[in-house]
Amino acid sequence: MLKKRIIPCLDVKDxxxxxxINFIDLVDAGxxxxxxxxxxxxxxxxxxxxxxxxxxxxxxxMLSVLKKTAEEVFIPLTVGGGIKSIKNIxxxxxxxxxxVSINSAAIKNPNIIKNASExxxxxxxxxxxxxxxxxxxxxxxxxxGTINTDIEALSWLEKTQKLGAGEILLTSMDRDGxxxxxxxxxxxxxxxxxxxxxxxxxxxxxxEHFYEGALIGQADALLAASVFHFNEISILExxxxxxQNNIDVRI
Amino acid sequence: MKKKITIVDYGSGNLLSAKQSFVKxxxxxxxxxxxQISSDPRTLRxxxxxxxxxxxxxxxxxxxxxxxxxxxxxxxDFVKIKQRPFFGICVGMQLLxxxxxxxxxxxxxxxxxxxxxxxxxxxxxMPHMGWNKIKIINNHPxxxxxxxxxxxxxxxxxxxxxxxxxxxETKYGINFASIVNKENVYGCQFHPEKSSTQGLNIIKDFINx
Numbered sequence: 001m002l003k004k005r006i007i008p009c010l011d012v013k014d015x016x017x018x019x020x021i022n023f024i025d026l027v028d029a030g031x032x033x034x035x036x037x038x039x040x041x042x043x044x045x046x047x048x049x050x051x052x053x054x055x056x057x058x059x060x061x062m063l064s065v066l067k068k069t070a071e072e073v074f075i076p077l078t079v080g081g082g083i084k085s086i087k088n089i090x091x092x093x094x095x096x097x098x099x100v101s102i103n104s105a106a107i108k109n110p111n112i113i114k115n116a117s118e119x120x121x122x123x124x125x126x127x128x129x130x131x132x133x134x135x136x137x138x139x140x141x142x143x144x145g146t147i148n149t150d151i152e153a154l155s156w157l158e159k160t161q162k163l164g165a166g167e168i169l170l171t172s173m174d175r176d177g178x179x180x181x182x183x184x185x186x187x188x189x190x191x192x193x194x195x196x197x198x199x200x201x202x203x204x205x206x207x208e209h210f211y212e213g214a215l216i217g218q219a220d221a222l223l224a225a226s227v228f229h230f231n232e233i234s235i236l237e238x239x240x241x242x243x244q245n246n247i248d249v250r251i
Numbered sequence: 252m253k254k255k256i257t258i259v260d261y262g263s264g265n266l267l268s269a270k271q272s273f274v275k276x277x278x279x280x281x282x283x284x285x286x287q288i289s290s291d292p293r294t295l296r297x298x299x300x301x302x303x304x305x306x307x308x309x310x311x312x313x314x315x316x317x318x319x320x321x322x323x324x325x326x327x328d329f330v331k332i333k334q335r336p337f338f339g340i341c342v343g344m345q346l347l348x349x350x351x352x353x354x355x356x357x358x359x360x361x362x363x364x365x366x367x368x369x370x371x372x373x374x375x376x377m378p379h380m381g382w383n384k385i386k387i388i389n390n391h392p393x394x395x396x397x398x399x400x401x402x403x404x405x406x407x408x409x410x411x412x413x414x415x416x417x418x419x420e421t422k423y424g425i426n427f428a429s430i431v432n433k434e435n436v437y438g439c440q441f442h443p444e445k446s447s448t449q450g451l452n453i454i455k456d457f458i459n460x
Contacts, residue, residue: 071275
């Protein structure tokens with residue numbers, strides 16, 4: 001039986017882990033390599049790094065974070081944030097990432113999904129989508145959620161899948177940082193369209209939220225940041241809770 | 252004697268992870284071995300162990316090998332004449348088969364009898380991505396993996412002709428071979444280098460062959 005994955009996400013800037021509340025206020029929460037190692041030894045099924053650096057120098061810092069992590073951590077590593085080109089993807093994979101997530105660049109030029117998946121295989125191409133509900137529709141937002149692209153999210157999901165995305169990282173901006181739980185309606189609607197795995201993101205605050213995301217949202221993987229970073233819940237606690245409730249996880 | 256482990260670089264993605272995992276095992280277990288990544292077929296002659304990782308499409312991978320002049324001959328020599336331990340990972344394992352049906356019909360090395368076929372995708376997501384359990388089918392004296400979860404990413408599987416070539420199998424829609432072995436040739440459909448301690452243990456067993 002394939003297990004539901006639990007993925008801690010580390011927002012990295014200047015080689016340090018930070019996490020924004022609704023993408024704005026940043027709080028320092030430690031060294032990324034140490035954190036990734038800690039999570040990998042404590043039940044994480046994958047590690048996700050989100051590079052929120054702005055400059056090229058900082059991008060190189062991220063590559064060295066990846067290299068150091070790959071020497072110590074033997075579970076899959078995904079990196080995203082500011083990936084713009086085939087070269088960025090290649091650099092990240094060569095530095096030790098297993099998957100690369102593309103967000104704004106795919107909105108600007110959807111063919112990057114096709115080119116990247118043909119070049120590197122769709123298994124390593126994750127399309128990250130930040131959505132916000134406006135009226136009755138979920139709309140795709142780019143650039144860290146700051147710009148409404150006027151693209152309807154469900155049609156974008158369908159398109160990215162067709163172009164060769166291997167996996168979708170779906171973040172609800174309405175829920176991100178709120179601790180109100182995943183947007184289950186969004187996840188359910190997305191799963192009606194998608195044949196590829198979906199990582200649910202945004203809003204998790206309790207163990208029950210992970211359970212709902214897996215059972216009702218039918219997410220294949222569940223991503224969280226602050227609840228893990230500030231030790232509010234441990235990954236093991238989440239997994240034990242899921243297991244008690246008949247959700248198959250790796251313990 | 253010092254072991255010389257070569258990870259073959261034929262342009263298929265992330266070899267660093269594979270290398271790091273072998274380095275980790277060698278350091279942890281104080282094994283006298285050196286690990287190198289190489290795209291030079293001649294390095295196979297001095298190697299005690301060869302590892303063939305693989306990502307992406309079967310055709311891209313086999314073409315990558317054929318493109319390197321002399322690589323297939325040296326691989327054949329290493330496996331068939333010298334009969335030294337060879338380890339294929341993911342698509343690297345699939346290359347061991349006779350043929351693949353991924354996007355057309357393509358020839359593999361044919362060292363383990365069988366075909367690469369598409370996993371049936373009715374009601375389940377593709378690719379098969381994530382942690383899944385293996386079940387031992389034929390006990391192997393030297394490769395002794397724990398019957399637990401390993402990390403998989405694939406949409407095609409190895410349909411082995413001979414049941415005795417299957418060390419372990421995994422269920423995703425159907426049961427398929429997750430570890431194969433024929434004489435000195437070994438293959439894992441999952442990624443031992445990404446499967447935490449249990450994965451590193453398989454790498455250790457391979458290095459100790």
